[in-house]
Amino acid sequence: MKTVLITGANSGIGYSCVELFLKGGYKVYAHYHNQKDHLEVIKNKNLILIQADLSKEIETIDLMRNIFDKIEILDILVNNAAFYKRDSSFEDISFEDLNYTMHVNLYAPFLLSKEYLKHMKVHNKGNIINISSIGVKYGGTPCSIAYTVSKSALETMTISFAKEAAKYNVLVNALRIGVTDTKIHANASSKNMEKRIEMIPLKRMALSDEIAQYILFFSSNKNTYVTGSIITIAGGE
Ligand SMILES: NC(=O)c1ccc[n+]([C@@H]2O[C@H](COP(=O)([O-])OP(=O)(O)OC[C@H]3O[C@@H](n4cnc5c(N)ncnc54)[C@H](OP(=O)(O)O)[C@@H]3O)[C@@H](O)[C@H]2O)c1
Structure with missing residues (x-):
């Protein structure tokens, strides 16, 4: 049975991935942070819940080590959290927020990927998907600089890490995804969202289930030759 770790799996895109991978017959290690209420509703013996705060180095490394204590092979790592x-402005961004954002969005994927490769290189296979954002294309906004910088660096890490991982037949890609209907936009006004959607050629947000389909495809055996790539899935943007 194939195995996958999905981070940030209690909501949005991560949750859609859990449903899809379970349907596809995978054993799913679903990571959560604060809440596990949605995951707990799923009754499936192939679903294993694991908690970790990915802003913390030790908890992040332990997340991966605990999985490899139980299994030999983790087929897929999805860095989604x-x-x-x-x-409200560039001046309001604190160093603490910048630091926290870099920890969750960049350092955690770095640590998880490093630990993953260490275990998977002997098996000469593996697949890592990093979730990036269309914001990188535009350089983000001055108000979301920490987030966009972290995603930009995640894309660069994807390209460089893929070169090392390729020696061991481990594929590493980033999906640069567009505006998707999840709670990440909970604080955005409906007026701002309308303006943002106007910029998308397909004139709508993606659904998290749609994005999950692409994650499944690029992490499955159907992807045999794409690595070190930044794949844009953003309704034409
Ligand atoms: N939705 C979009 O428009 C969009 C566009 C481009 C890229 N993305 C990317 O898509 C991915 C999924 O986001 P989403 O839209 O599905 O939003 P979401 O539902 O808010 O998912 C984000 C997840 O990250 C987890 N997380 C946050 N801080 C964490 C921490 N310190 N430790 C561990 N986990 C933490 C959250 O858990 P808690 O809630 O418990 O903290 C949550 O489960 C993210 O990488 C996001 O950047 C989304």
Whole structure:
């Protein structure tokens, strides 16, 4: 049975991935942070819940080590969890927020990927998907600089890490996804969302289930030759 770790799996895109991978017959290690209420509703013996605060180095490394204590092979790692805080101006962004954002969005994928490769290189296979954002294309906004910088660096890390991982047949890609209907936009006004959606050629947000389909495809055996790539899934943007 194939195995996958999905971070940030209690909501949005991560949750849609859990449902889809379970349907596809995978054993799913679903990571959560504060809440596990949605995951707990799913009754499936192939679903294992694991808590970790990905802003903390030791908890992040332990997350991966605990999985490899139980299994030999983790077929797929989906670095999906992210922290997003929009401030009212560049001057309002604190160093603490910048630091926290970098920990969750960049350092955690770095630590998890490093630990993953260490275990998977002997098996000469593996697949890592990093979830990036269309914001990188535009350089983000001055109010969301921490988030956009972290995603930009995640894309660069994807390209460089893929070169090392390729020696061991481990594929590493980033999906640069567009505006998707999840709670990450909970604090955005409906007027701002309308303006943002106007910029999308397809004139609508993505559904998290749609994005999950692409994550499944690029992490499955159907992807045999794409690595070190930044794949845009953003309704034409
Ligand atoms: N929705 C969009 O429009 C959009 C666009 C581009 C890219 N993305 C990317 O898509 C991915 C999924 O986001 P989403 O839209 O599905 O939003 P979401 O539902 O808010 O998911 C984000 C997840 O990250 C977790 N997380 C945040 N801080 C954490 C921490 N310190 N430790 C561990 N986990 C933490 C959250 O858990 P808690 O809630 O418990 O903290 C949550 O489960 C993210 O990488 C995001 O950047 C989304």
